[in-house]
Amino acid sequence: MYMKLLEERRSIRKYKNQEIEGEKIQSLLQAALLSPTSRGSQPWQFVQVDDKDLLQELSEAKAGGSSFLAGATLAIVIAADPEISDVWVEDCSIAATNIQMEAVDLDLGSCWIQIRKRQRQDGSDSEEYVKDVLNLPNKLRVDSIIALGYPDEEKEKYDLDDLPYNKIHYNRYGHEVPE
Ligand SMILES: Cc1cc2nc3c(=O)[nH]c(=O)nc-3n(C[C@H](O)[C@H](O)[C@H](O)COP(=O)(O)O)c2cc1C
Secondary structure (H helix, E strand, C coil), X not given: CHHHHHHHCCEXXXXXXXXXXXXXXXXXXXXXXXXXXXXXXXXXXXXXXXXXXXXXXXXXXXXXXXXXXXXXXXXXXXXXXXXXXXXXXXXXXXXHHHHHHHHHHCCCEEEEEECCCCECCCCCEHHHHHHHHHCCCCCCEEEEEEEEECECCCXXXXXXXXXXXXXXXXXXXXXXXXX
């Protein structure tokens, strides 16, 4: 069942002009909050954004790879307090993935937009820009934004036969797994 969702998940960057039901948004956020964190420290904070002007502003957060956010129905901005956990990046990444996997289950399309370590067109820092747009406390770091909406593009699902099995090693690196 979960495997089927993993095969179906693709990055969707075109969205229909169709609202996402409140219960679905609730499920996406619950998926985030159900994520495991190092020492159970839950260092993350999530900002749910559906305001069109804010989505437009956030779409300008990076030099490339974020413009499609202007056409998204919803964004979930994932930030964290690094003073609470030194592995906040891992914690945020798991939450991001859980949101994306719940999105597939809800027939929604989603795409990860990397913010940490990225710059805007003018060379300024993407994280600082997002913090400014959303009034985030200065101590928070911004990991990523998940763009969401009903898909307006079709992508092929993954084929288990085509996975890069050469990346799997047996006991020691470089040894193939016996058939
Ligand atoms: C850590 C991470 C950062 C990503 N950053 C972006 C991004 O900033 N913009 C974007 O359009 N896609 C981004 N993606 C989506 C990837 O480009 C995409 O997952 C990859 O090409 C594989 O395609 P698939 O998601 O359809 O399987 C990111 C994905 C990950 C996991």
